[in-house]
Amino acid sequence: MSTPLTTLHAPARHAAEIRKSRFLAQAAPVADADAAAAFVREVSATDATHHCWAWRLGAAYRFSDDGEPGGTAGQPILRAIEAQGCDRVAVVVSRWYGGIKLGTGGLARAYGGTAAECLRLAERVAIVALARLAFEVPFAELALVKARLAAFDAELAREDFAAAGARLEIRLPEHHIEAVEALLTDLSRGRIAARRLD
Numbered sequence: 285m286s287t288p289l290t291t292l293h294a295p296a297r298h299a300a301e302i303r304k305s306r307f308l309a310q311a312a313p314v315a316d317a318d319a320a321a322a323f324v325r326e327v328s329a330t331d332a333t334h335h336c337w338a339w340r341l342g343a344a345y346r347f348s349d350d351g352e353p354g355g356t357a358g359q360p361i362l363r364a365i366e367a368q369g370c371d372r373v374a375v376v377v378s379r380w381y382g383g384i385k386l387g388t389g390g391l392a393r394a395y396g397g398t399a400a401e402c403l404r405l406a407e408r409v410a411i412v413a414l415a416r417l418a419f420e421v422p423f424a425e426l427a428l429v430k431a432r433l434a435a436f437d438a439e440l441a442r443e444d445f446a447a448a449g450a451r452l453e454i455r456l457p458e459h460h461i462e463a464v465e466a467l468l469t470d471l472s473r474g475r476i477a478a479r480r481l482d
Contacts, residue, residue, distance in 0.1 A: 296406035304382025360396030
């Protein structure tokens with residue numbers, strides 16, 4: 285069984301000095317490509333020599349060497365994200381040049397190593413696959429159904445009312461779907477049937 289992917293609980297930072305150059309890795313959880321781009325812009329310090337970055341969101345990823353020799357910064361940062369088992373994460377490593385050339389191998393180790401250590405030290409949370417269910421609930425059972433859904437980490441995404449009751453859409457961890465379907469059937473004696481939306 286593969287190890288579950290993780291994302292960061294909160295933004296993280298890690299600084300290192302390597303042969304007189306200063307490196308600062310900053311990482312954050314991101315929900316989409318726009319959030320990743322905004323994070324890169326936000327943390328790119330104006331006085332650093334380079335701001336190299338990478339992000340991964342599922343199968344999508346991007347990276348930039350920001351003027352460093354090709355393949356020496358963005359790709360090593362992306363490899364650090366992957367090696368740490370992270371997803372939905374953006375990492376920016378800023379470098380202040382200290383006067384000593386590191387060579388391509390040295391740059392790759394510096395950028396990748398600083399990013400990896402930042403992610404290693406950061407507090408992480410497992411990424412839980414979510415699913416959406418929709419179902420109709422008569423008013424007589426509505427309060428009870430809503431109260432019981434809390435035990436399954438279900439989040440109410442939408443609630444519409446009609447004459448006979450409410451139509452609910454919920455988001456919940458995928459591994460709870462069968463239990464919630466059984467709960468709804470039991471509470472309503474078979475009158476509530478949930479339908480997956482995704």
